[in-house]
Amino acid sequence: MTIAYDGTDFAGFQSQQSQRTVQGELERVLKKVTGESVIVYGAGRTDAGVHAKGQVVHFTSEAMIPLEKWVWVLNHMLPRDLAALVAEEVHESFHARYHACWKRYRYEIDTGRVPDVFTRRYRTRLAGELDILKMQEAAHHLLGTHDFTTLSSAKSTKKNRVRTLYQCDVESTATGVFITTAGDGFLYNMVRIMAGLLVQVGRGSLTPKQIPEIIASRDRGRIGKTLPPEGLTMVEVSYQPWE
Amino acid sequence: MTIAYDGTDFAGFQSQQSQRTVQGELERVLKKVTGESVIVYGAGRTDAGVHAKGQVVHFTSEAMIPLEKWVWVLNHMLPRDLAALVAEEVHESFHARYHACWKRYRYEIDTGRVPDVFTRRYRTRLAGELDILKMQEAAHHLLGTHDFTTLSSAKSTKKNRVRTLYQCDVESTATGVFITTAGDGFLYNMVRIMAGLLVQVGRGSLTPKQIPEIIASRDRGRIGKTLPPEGLTMVEVSYQPWE
Incomplete structure (x- = not known):
């Protein structure tokens, strides 16, 4: 998925104990939506306060949500400073960080x-x-x-x-x-x-x-x-x- | 003065007891800058959460600050969601609200x-x-x-x-x-x-x-x-x- 966020109120991308992070918010919402404990991997671990208009993340889910519904479903649950832009299906070996050119x-x-x-x-x-x-x-x-x-x-x-x-x-x-x-x-x-x-x-x-x-x-x-x-x-x- | 503000974190323009308002912040900073208890009058009393790119306010001060320095001096003291844009000298009968066309x-x-x-x-x-x-x-x-x-x-x-x-x-x-x-x-x-x-x-x-x-x-x-x-x-x- 391609996502955007206003980094002002996030303690960065990567999950940290008891801090509000982009990864943490995405995983919390994905848990609600899919019932699965999904792990989200980002292309770059942006620091606290840094924004994104085109961060890419990948995760694996077995939820029966049609591809074209993912963005809409997530945006109804995500906080207003974090939005899903595009969802794409990728090969199971795809890695948002390691495969970035x-x-x-x-x-x-x-x-x-x-x-x-x-x-x-x-x-x-x-x-x-x-x-x-x-x-x-x-x-x-x-x-x-x-x-x-x-x-x-x-x-x-x-x-x-x-x-x-x-x-x-x-x-x-x-x-x-x-x-x-x-x-x-x-x-x-x-x-x-x-x-x-x-x-x-x-x-x-x-x-x-x-x-x-x-x-x-x-x-x-x-x-x-x-x-x-x-x-x-x-x-x-x-x-x-x-x- | 012409001023701009992001209204998100203000309880509106007009001073209210113990609330953060545009008028309150302006008067607080003017007190620091001039030592005077200045009253600020706005062209419009915008509501809580409403923004301004061109609100006009007037006030009276006897501070010996040259006209061209006012914007700079205030912007060094104002919070980041409130900025002075332009300062002009007006006739003492001028009223930001009553004289607006x-x-x-x-x-x-x-x-x-x-x-x-x-x-x-x-x-x-x-x-x-x-x-x-x-x-x-x-x-x-x-x-x-x-x-x-x-x-x-x-x-x-x-x-x-x-x-x-x-x-x-x-x-x-x-x-x-x-x-x-x-x-x-x-x-x-x-x-x-x-x-x-x-x-x-x-x-x-x-x-x-x-x-x-x-x-x-x-x-x-x-x-x-x-x-x-x-x-x-x-x-x-x-x-x-x-x-």
Whole structure:
């Protein structure tokens, strides 16, 4: 299933004892609907406060619900900050996380003259001008295959930190700056650290030309802080067409 | 000042004992900023849960804050669901409510195939198809000067219920239906009752041709229920150019 959620009031995707999580709410509703103790697997374990417009989950159920009814049935039971968008039948070997080819995330920054109260849950408010051309030049240096240790959280336990970015776009409008990135995988907090790095460039505290050397240094200490979760949305997960 | 707010977590505009209101939050922040006990007057006393993109308020202050700094100073102190947009100096006789020529409201309905988690705080979710052409025809009958008792809450204490509507537009997109209306004044709950009436037409339980007679009957009992507040936003308040 493809699902969407407003992450503001969730303690992240993954089930945690006595916390409200996306996985927990989905499993609670699936239990009511099917009578089965279903386990839900997500393509990405988004953090507390991070949103999704196109998270993908898989689960196994023997309930006799026609495929075209699943979305409707779940949306009648799910809380208002979590919705089912599309249901598809997949091969029993399908895994939402292991079989994902790439994922796309978007980081939205509210840079308007005044804060926007209506998008505040989905954008990070940063006052001051950002130099978009410099951010675009810096983003270009992040494309391709690199060891992204510089952009990984100190909490990351992954040994292999080589990832490939297919997209890293920076766009700007009158009210915001939007960073869209797609890759074969992202380390813990990587998109939020990357957005913070691009903001440093936009503010002039780093130059685009420094980026390749900073990435090559594999030193998380070289760059600034992780931006907050509210600006981040998981937009899309892509699979091979036969999956 | 022109202000915006997400009404979800406010018990309406007007100050009420021990409730969180827009007026209360503004007066609290103005007290901190100016040291004065300022009273804030709004163009419209929006209900609990109703939003504003262009509410206008006036107040008197002797604080030595330059006009161009007011918005910035207040936005640093205001909660994230309330923002100052524009500050203007006005004649001391100016009154945000009594001098308003007209106000514009918008009622947004989420009619998408699946509920939209990101606009759920600002749109009312109504499942099922709405006949937009019929709603537009019905809206046309509401334009002009009428006694709007039929569209006023039973709680309304106003004796004179004659109002003039300058605009009543119904638009539709793939995900929603939007009703925009402007008038010289609106009775208590009038926009939400009007939106409910147009939805009845859109669903076929009333025909557009019945509208003139229903309005003329001045009988609130002739039509359905008031739609919930979350779909309603005060969009604009207009004054004479010399005010």
